[in-house]
Amino acid sequence: MVVHITLNGRDLAVDGAPTILELARAQGAHVPTLCDYDGHANGVCRLCMVETDGGGRAAAACTTRVRDGMTIRTDTPHLQGLRRGLVSLLLQEQGPHNGSHPGDLERLRRLSLLD
Ligand code: FES
Secondary structure, three states, X not given: OEEEEEEOOEEEEEEOOOEHXXXXXXXXXXXXXXXXXXXXXXXXXXXXXXXXXXXXEEEEOOOOEOOOOOEEEOOOHHHHHHHHHHHHHHXXXXXXXXXXXOOHHHHHHHOOOOO
């Protein structure tokens, strides 16, 4: 089944029902992730939040499947602020050396979410 969606202003016809993250990656749109290891996200970190349906809703790209008529934006000032806030909370809760996965801090640095 083909669904028609808009991703960052581009109209696309998509075969099947990929997740927003899978579609974004296939289209070259960067969506930051933290709990996505080897293509298996567990939907916990929420860093992959994107705006859907005109910006009125936010959805986790790794666990939300595209649907016909969906409008998706992967990078907006609102999303950037949301992601920075989430990273700050994650670091406050776990700390970079307090039980978190050893690669998490490095992944955050690569995402340019840390100074
Ligand atoms: S990558 Fe962690 S919630 Fe989507």
